[in-house]
Amino acid sequence: MNIGEFQEALFAKGREAGFTEMEIYYANGRSVSVSVLKGEIDEYKNAQTGGLSFRGLIGGKMGYSSTERLDQESIDYLLEEARSNAEVLENEEPEELFAGSERYHSLNTYSPSLIGTAPDQLIEAALSMERIALDADPRIDMVRRSATSVSESDVLIVNTKGLNCHRKHSSASASIYVLAKESKDAKETVTGGWFDFSLRSFDDIDVEAVALTGVREAVSKLGANPVPSDNYPVIFRNDAATSLLSSFASVFSAESVDKGFSRLKGKLGEQVAGRNISIIDDPLMESAPTSKAFDAEGSATARHELVKDGRLLTFLHNRKTARKAGAANTANAAKGGYKGMVEVSHHNLYIAPGTDSFDEIIRDTDRGILIVELQGLHAGTNATSGSFSLAAIGYLIERGEIVRPVNQITVSGNFFELLNGIETVGNDPRFIGSCTSPSLKVGSLSVSGA
Structure with a gap:
């Protein structure tokens, strides 16, 4: 049974069972991957994953269920499971299904071959x-x-x-x-x-x-040594800057703000970064791997400027957080798989690029540290306070040139202060995931080394 046939049969039988409203969320993925080691195939995988979640309103209450199989037995199971837990679940607030947006953008994200x-x-x-x-x-x-x-x-x-x-x-x-x-x-x-x-x-x-x-x-990392502990101008190469931004991306979520997990709470309309900083979430970029025309609730996505010229304009919302905050829905509902709860997350979050090339940023640095890798991001960052203390690998810059590799150092600071201390924004973002930054030069950060 294909997904179209399954959905029609499920809804038809659901109506017979007394469900007045119903919705399915279906997600399926297939991949073929190869890895080799010492001239031999180390691993070959042909994997298929996914399934379907169902929610339905019965007796004035919403029930939930899920399955990995699309067959008649699964239809009976989904309806019975949803009916059973609707009777015992206590919903904090009434749920309503979304009828859809007026218009959806067309995105070419699929190559069948x-x-x-x-x-x-x-x-x-x-x-x-x-x-x-x-x-x-x-x-x-x-x-x-x-x-x-x-x-x-x-x-x-x-x-x-x-x-x-x-x-x-x-x-x-x-x-x-x-x-x-x-x-x-x-x-x-x-x-x-x-x-x-x-x-x-x-x-x-x-x-x-x-x-x-x-x-x-x-x-290029061979022969690395620490540098003396001091405050240095620091250049985060685009991949390192992306890692840092990704670690603090949750501070722009209305869900985090509502729970008190973001220092940006209460700062809408205020200057929260330097005037050279704009932060955008754009799910409609054709060349980005995480672009999408609708979010996990079926709302049409759109480009949103979260920070423009340093001023905080909006948080990321799903339908629930937007309703609670009395704000516009930014269509940032997300699910961690078909069985996941609806949360808030970015689609293609990035710091808008500047005009300086990576090489120009290095040439304009008399003495500083170039960081290309940050380690311990999970344990070494605190999204609520903005503080970070991270092991790093990089290079020493003197008189505008890279002179040697550097290791066994720790770079420390505060993300919110860093946003106000960025001197130069590079023109080199590399969109390979849902979060991206060009190279960034910060005027001064604490670096612990030898």
Whole structure:
């Protein structure tokens, strides 16, 4: 039974059982992935995951259920389970199904041929990246992981009030992770890696560039030492800046604000960052991997400026938080899978790029630290207070040039203060996930080292 047939049969039988309103949330994903090690296939996976959640109003109460199977037995189970828990669940506030938005943007996020990429092509690409990396530099001691994958996903939200939202998404990726030593007998080892993707065709990925970039990332860290503890101008390369922004992205959620988990509470309309900082959530970007035309509640998505020229304009809302705050819904409802509860999250959150290139930012720095990797982000950040203290890897800059790698340092500060202390915003955002930042130069941060 396909999803369309299942939904029709479920709603028909649900009406017979006394359900007055019903909704399904269906999510399905398929992926083919390959990883190689020492010239051999280390792992090959052809996986399919997903299922369906159901909610229905019966006797004036909303009940819930879910299943992984689409068959007649599952229909009976879903209705009985939803009816049973509707009788015992105490809802904090009445729930109502959403009839849908007036208009939805059209996004091209699906390439039907991508999942059909030949397994042999994925295997050969992974083996090729491993060979290229090992041949590129004698200091590469081992390729710990060389991997390729293709995937597609399907999301459908349908209810009896007229909502009918469907999207499909596909992507391909290639990644490598290597270990480097100065010599075979050396005790010091460093790691590095790289990743790239395409939303259209695996052929679009330059696997040689992925391998060589991963090699450069690793060998450039050899011979690293700490720097003296001090306050330094700090440049967060785009990937490190993205990691930092991602760790604090929840402060823009109305859910976090309402619970007192964001220092931005009560600051709408106020200046919360430097005038060179604008922060945007744009789910309609064609080239970003997490773009979508509707959220987890079926609301049409749109571009929203959260911070413009340093001024806080809005928080991210779903229907519930918008209603509670008396604000406009930004269509940022999210679910952690088909069985997940509806929460609030960003789609494509990013700091708007500036005009300076990465190389220009380095050239304009007389002495400072370039950070390319932040570690311990889960334990070392506090989204409520904004404080962070993170182990970091990077490079020392002197007279506008990178002079040597740096390790065993800790960078500390406060995210909210950092937003006001950014001197330069780079022009180099790299959209590979749901959160993105260009490179950022901060005037002064505490760096603990030797």
